Amino acid sequence: MMEPGLYHLLFISAALFFIGVFGFFTRRNLVTMLMSVELVLNSVNLNFIAFNKYLWPNKLDGLFFSIFVIAIAAAEAAVAIAIIINLYRSHHSIDVENTEELKF
């Protein structure tokens, strides 16, 4: 069994990132879009961890950064869900297609 290298991890991270971006662009359900954003964030976390492990194995900076990202992602999820709930109350829908009032 081959030990996974830096490039494997980067490949997975890139794949996760684009899956997230693709999901963000194509899904119409706001909760799904929020999940896609989480995917993007996690791909970034993976990048931090991978670089930390393979380039500077004696340091912990990457680890701490990813912990920060997780914490902030949790806060961001709370805000996003609050927005979604409010949207549901006023529009009776969480479809992003119905939220087009903020335009010219």
Added chain:
Amino acid sequence: MNDFLHIPILQVLPPGWDLGWSLMLIPLLPLAGFLLLGLFGRKYVKNSSGIIGTTLLLVSTALSLYTAYGYFFEFGKVDGVYQKIIPVQFTWLQFSPGVSIDMGIILDPISVMMLVVVSFISLMVHIYSLGYMKGEERFPTYYAFLGLFTFSMLGLVMSSNIFQLYFFWELVGVSSFLLIGYYYDRPSAVAACKKAFIVTRFADLGFLIGILILSFYAGTLDFNTLIERLTSASAPEFQSAITSSFLGVSALTWALVLVFIGGAGKSAMFPLHIWLPDAMEGPTPVSALIHAATMVVAGVFLVARLFPVFSMSPPALDIVAYTGIISALFAAVIACTQTDIKRVLAYSTMSQIGFMMFALGVSGQGGENGLGFTASMFHLFTHAMFKALLFLGAGAVIHFIHSNEMKEMGGLRKYLPVTHISFLIACLAISGVPPFAGFFSKEEILLAAYHHNAGIYWMALVTSGLTAFYMFRLYFRIFWNRSAIVHGEHHGEGGFAMMVPLVLLAVGAAAAGFIPFGNFVSSDGKRPESVFHLEFSIAPVAIGLVGIFAAMWLYKKQNDRAAAIAKSLNGFYKAAYHKFYVDELYLFITKKILFNLIGRPAAWFDKNVVDGLVIGTGNTTQVISEKIKGFQSGKVQQYAIYFLAGVIGLAVLFIYVWK
């Protein structure tokens, strides 16, 4: 007590005459009246506001008289020379170590004399207005404005700094504006107050520039220092002011002429006189106070205040003299043709101020030469008495007949006996009939002119004949001419309040001439030699009597003689009746020339270039935003795609282009 306000006493008054605070109270009491009545008058003290204003001014007048007594008889004189005393002064605005705007009080013969005149006449007008303005809707406002005016005028005459004087100068302009426009529901009054303000402001521009030039060369704004530096031939400031020149005229002369333009505007000298006749739209007591006795002589006062400097520049003095005599003659001719009694008095005021001006213009500094100066101040003093009396008398007539027009009047001597007698005294005084006040002061002016310049003397002599003629034309047309036509019920002469000032001023107009004025006010503070020459008086008195008898012949009884004479002088009469078309000339210059040549191009530039830039910026922004606003669709995912495209674009740039 003085430490509390940090007011250094520059020149300690003698013991027992520590006047600092009471001197400050003289102008501050009317100011208190203005604030009190202006803020609370209409709501709380509507009916007693006149009494409040008058009482405050009464205290002020008493303090002025006390100060005058102290100055002239007790402490003012040191070794036979009246001193300039500055009992109160504090720095208000410091520019550099030498130059500052100070607020101070100066006591010298002319300021003390003016204090008495201003506070006394103002008191008379306050009392008179108690009767005249009774029942007016804006009675408290009227008294508030009177208080403001009195404050400003008292401040003006006591100013120790030329900039301080300028402040008060503008303040009297504002109060004059407010009082002319008192009947603001009459369009003519509104037009008149605007005209007065604009014309005097225009002239004040000259004054301001004059102040700046003077202070630039003298390096100070303080009157005493300025006069000291600009009058001693050896001082470097004087040398630089006299040697630097512009258009072949020395800087000193320029500065003085510009200052004089300000004075001429305020004192209604030709050709800046056009506002004064229109200013008669104000209430009559106001005309008596502001446009006859006090504010309009501010220009004369200004020239007198700076007289030592003026006397160093003969060209500037000549301009003062010729402007004065031309105004005097010009106004006297117009006054003979007017039919509105207040306008006759307005032109007469202009003419008399012309006398004061040219008296200053023909005067020299010190000793026998200073006769013109003393005469001018003397005439200012007596004129304030009899001209205020004339206006207040005219007010009583207008109050009775409800019209300003002569043709409505006639035969009123039976109905208005007190007004009749006091008006007659004032007419005799202004005509220079001995022994009334005007005789003495006019004699001195004519004498000064005679010694200096024969041309001015003869013109002045003619003017004084005309003066007698038009004053008695007025007198006979109002009180004689025909039997009175009184419509319906009339209410007599007006109350006690209106009679008291008339009587007091009549006493003043009759007796003020006996004051040995030269002993108190002279150009150098010393007592001049007695210069009264009896034989010299024959010509002026004779020509005055000729004027009086001519008026009597024409106007005492109803007849056609006056109309016939007017007809035979057709063109000239018409021109004089229309005030020599000066107003029309101004309108032509402003409307036709200034508006078309400067106003319209400036408006075009503003509309097209300045506004064009602003509007163009707005329009461009609008067009661009119209084009690109489609980007903002409201679709969140579309925005995200633009964002991603941007990020990718930047990434490409950073990775491949700006390595």
